[in-house]
Amino acid sequence: MTPTRLEPEATEISDPFWDATREQRYLVQWCAACGAPIFYPREVCPKCLSPDSLEWRESSGRGTVYAVSVQHRPANPTMADRVPYVVALVEVDAGDGASTIRVMSNIVNCDPLAVRVGDAVTLAWEALSDGRQLPVFEPTVEGEMT
Amino acid sequence: MRGKAAIVGVTDAVSPTGELEVTGRALEAQVVRDALDDAGLTLADIDGVCHSSSMQFAEFLGINARFTDSTMTGGSVYEVYLEHAASAIAAGVAECILVVFAQTPRASRTEAKRRGGSAPPRGRPGMWGGPNPMAEWEMPYGLQGPIGGYALAASRHMAQYGTTPEQLATIAVKTREWASLNPRAKSRDPLTVDDVLASDMVASPLHKLDCCLVTDGAGAFIVTSAERARDLRKPPVYVLGAATAHTHMMISQMPDLTVTPGALSGPNAFDMAGIKPGDVDVLLGYDSFTITQLLHFEDLGFCAKGEGGPFVESTNIGPGGTLPTNTNGGGLSYTHPGAYGMFLVVEAVRQLRGECGPRQVDGADVAVAHGSGMVLSCMSTAVLGTEAAL
Numbered sequence: 437m438t439p440t441r442l443e444p445e446a447t448e449i450s451d452p453f454w455d456a457t458r459e460q461r462y463l464v465q466w467c468a469a470c471g472a473p474i475f476y477p478r479e480v481c482p483k484c485l486s487p488d489s490l491e492w493r494e495s496s497g498r499g500t501v502y503a504v505s506v507q508h509r510p511a512n513p514t515m516a517d518r519v520p521y522v523v524a525l526v527e528v529d530a531g532d533g534a535s536t537i538r539v540m541s542n543i544v545n546c547d548p549l550a551v552r553v554g555d556a557v558t559l560a561w562e563a564l565s566d567g568r569q570l571p572v573f574e575p576t577v578e579g580e581m582t
Numbered sequence: 583m584r585g586k587a588a589i590v591g592v593t594d595a596v597s598p599t600g601e602l603e604v605t606g607r608a609l610e611a612q613v614v615r616d617a618l619d620d621a622g623l624t625l626a627d628i629d630g631v632c633h634s635s636s637m638q639f640a641e642f643l644g645i646n647a648r649f650t651d652s653t654m655t656g657g658s659v660y661e662v663y664l665e666h667a668a669s670a671i672a673a674g675v676a677e678c679i680l681v682v683f684a685q686t687p688r689a690s691r692t693e694a695k696r697r698g699g700s701a702p703p704r705g706r707p708g709m710w711g712g713p714n715p716m717a718e719w720e721m722p723y724g725l726q727g728p729i730g731g732y733a734l735a736a737s738r739h740m741a742q743y744g745t746t747p748e749q750l751a752t753i754a755v756k757t758r759e760w761a762s763l764n765p766r767a768k769s770r771d772p773l774t775v776d777d778v779l780a781s782d783m784v785a786s787p788l789h790k791l792d793c794c795l796v797t798d799g800a801g802a803f804i805v806t807s808a809e810r811a812r813d814l815r816k817p818p819v820y821v822l823g824a825a826t827a828h829t830h831m832m833i834s835q836m837p838d839l840t841v842t843p844g845a846l847s848g849p850n851a852f853d854m855a856g857i858k859p860g861d862v863d864v865l866l867g868y869d870s871f872t873i874t875q876l877l878h879f880e881d882l883g884f885c886a887k888g889e890g891g892p893f894v895e896s897t898n899i900g901p902g903g904t905l906p907t908n909t910n911g912g913g914l915s916y917t918h919p920g921a922y923g924m925f926l927v928v929e930a931v932r933q934l935r936g937e938c939g940p941r942q943v944d945g946a947d948v949a950v951a952h953g954s955g956m957v958l959s960c961m962s963t964a965v966l967g968t969e970a971a972l
Contacts, residue, residue, distance in 0.1 A: 442722050444719070446718065505785045506785070507730065508782070511727065540725065553740075554741065
């Protein structure tokens with residue numbers, strides 16, 4: 437499979453995240469000592485600087501749109517046939533149902549012009565060329581999430 | 583500067599084998615932790631960073647920096663950092679500045695061998711080398727750069743405060759009025775709010791005419807002592823205050839998309855200068871996009887947070903107005919070759935010397951040049967004044 441868009445290049449720190457995407461699981465790095473989620477995944481906790489208290493927790497995939505911009509021109513040639521497409525910052529459940537991390541993503545399977553700040557969104561996936569999957573989001577269907 | 587600063591925490595990481603097991607950011611974090619312990623300080627005390635890539639490094643540790651230095655002079659740079667840090671502390675610009683170095687050529691060689699030959703480390707290098715989280719966590723999603731980051735900030739400001747596209751467009755219209763008085767400006771034809779709103783949507787909610795120009799350009803300025811300056815050809819323009827702050831490197835790490843680090847650099851520079859927003863005769867704010875200038879009005883204290891929209895409706899920022907803003911025509915209509923900050927300083931000096939002809943602001947004694955870097959990431963504020971403002 438050839439890449440259809442710029443594909444994220446993992447590091448040793450983020451390998452667990454990307455490996456989990458193969459099973460459509462969304463992992464969030466946490467510092468157990470600080471009791472706080474960390475995004476993007478780091479070599480140490482950016483609060484206590486410890487490299488030893490890091491762990492992964494699985495997100496429910498529920499999120500809220502924090503900011504949104506419809507791209508009417510492609511950022512690069514691989515995105516040309518998607519125009520107009522939605523890039524958003526999404527506040528996604530960090531795994532405990534209370535904390536969130538803020539991530540960049542696309543909102544798909546919807547009218548791109550209809551996405552608003554505050555919309556509820558749910559994790560979706562787009563296949564990458566090497567078996568990993570890219571996390572994207574789609575509008576939450578009423579009653580779908582429990 | 584003499585006696586005004588001291589070194590309070592030190593550490594180094596070495597190994598008898600000549601090779602360290604911990605490398606990269608993890609190694610940097612280790613020496614930071616040890617130096618903080620040595621000093622009895624915590625990360626929260628740090629308000630300044632000297633590092634070969636200070637913005638990415640500060641973002642990694644979540645440091646909001648009001649002093650930053652990535653000067654590169656080769657091996658001597660850590661003494662240069664010390665000199666700069668001590669002068670900054672003496673000047674009251676920052677209190678606790680962290681200087682960090684890590685380099686592991688032997689571990690890198692071992693790692694390359696392990697990978698088989700000269701395979702490069704994984705992950706695309708960042709703009710200044712080192713790891714680049716943007717390539718992993720942002721670039722796959724196709725946000726146009728740099729406009730996309732500003733568009734996200736504009737969308738958040740609109741949702742949170744009710745700011746309208748018309749209010750943003752007003753900034754472009756008023757700036758164009760200034761450009762019409764500047765024969766050297768690139769875009770001088772009259773512009774209306776409707777024109778801006780009818781121009782192509784590039785990254786919603788920003789239209790083409792919400793964006794700065796792309797032009798060629800160059801500039802230079804010279805700084806000397808106040809004493810020396812008085813003997814030279816033109817009236818001196820004094821640096822009354824200056825401050826810088828950064829909070830993030832990539833837009834998804836910006837703590838609050840409606841608040842720029844100008845909310846720190848602006849008040850700090852104004853305090854140093856002993857001025858209030860009402861004392862500013864000319865404002866030169868980096869207007870990469872209309873939203874950028876709107877955020878400057880709020881963060882510099884010309885209006886309250888969230889009231890930038892109503893502010894540009896009720897306050898004339900154009901010719902003859904009460905807050906003359908971007909009198910050269912700005913990045914929106916004068917010129918914008920990339921790092922536009924140079925032109926903010928040049929126009930501020932020309933206004934304070936009274937050299938601006940039809941666009942001259944009468945009796946200008948205090949001007950502010952407020953620069954913006956990356957995606958609302960680093961703001962730097964300079965308060966400049968005439969002899970009368972001293």
